[in-house]
Amino acid sequence: MLTVLGEAVVDLLPTDPDGGYRAHPGGSPLNVAVAHARLGEPTALLARTSGSAFGQLLHAHAHRNGVTVTGPADQPEPASLAVVTLDSDGVAGYDFYLDGTVDWQWRPAELAVPAGTTILHTGSLACYRPPGADAVSNLLTRLRGEGEILLSLDPNIRPTVVGDLAEARLRTTRLVSTAHVVKASSEDIQTLYPDQPVTAVARHWATLGPSLVVVTLGGEGAYAVHADLEVRRTAPTIDVVDTVGAGDAFTAGLLSALRSTGHGTPATNRDLDREQLVAVIDQAINVASVTCTRAGADTPRRADL
Secondary structure (H helix, E strand, C coil), X not given: CEEEECCCEEEEEECCCCCCEEEEEECHHHHHHHHHHHCCCCEEEECCCECCHHHHHHHHHHHHCCEEEECCCCECCCCEEEEEEECCCCCEEEEEECCCCHHHCCCHHHCCCCCCCCEEEEEHHHHCCCCCHHHHHHHHHHHHHHCCCEEEEXXXXXXXXXXXXXXXXXXXXXXHHHCCEXXXXXXXXXXXXXXXXXXXXXXXXXXXXXXXXXXXXXXXXXXXXXXXXXXXXXXXXXXXXXCCCHHHHHHHHHHHHHHHCCCCCCCHHHHCCHHHHHHHHHHHHHHHHHHHCCCCCCCCCHHHC
């Protein structure tokens, strides 16, 4: 089973040019969990959820899509909000409202990984927002030492949220060193390391502990480093509606492919050959591409691929 650890955020998406918005369930970890469950995979979300109306919306969305929600529920803090803007190419930008919200208040005792978890994925704001980020980081360090669960990370850097970039770079390095699989976007890497080539950063990360590092390149596809293998795969030409949730869809497709091909453990993940790596990356690109042809984080089901 895949367990996703992290936030569930309400995305306010524009409905008209005059300023109307509609609330949609979102947040990178919730999106990954839903996308993975839609691919027919057993999935849990370990999250702190608000007892507010928005919190109930998020919980119902996860449940409706086959995701088991664990963690502290009906908490008194409000849900986190993101106001989404779309440029002329459908690329999403976000303004976040996060102060005092429910997702960042983790206490170590609340971080109980569900029984049966074979892959744990985390990242995004939960790994950077205090006060809970340190508790999440400590959990990953402990689990890496135990060596039983495949650990997956998507930094999903939001420059307006992570604060001081020097500190964010240090935290990202620590997180990368605990993970077996790292997926990041080229924008993440360019934000953290503006003077370095994306491929050079990916190669460096691969020396810190991960057995697989994958970088998404938007419409140009993806680049992966695995041991002495480097693979670059192109994306299909599609009619983009928007890119909301595309990176999360890619992550879900990647993890689903690793599990279904027998490479979803710390040991077996090291054994990918070139042909298997290409197939895994291509499935992730396929899942993300279908998502980009739909409005919002509306990821495909297995039958849609």
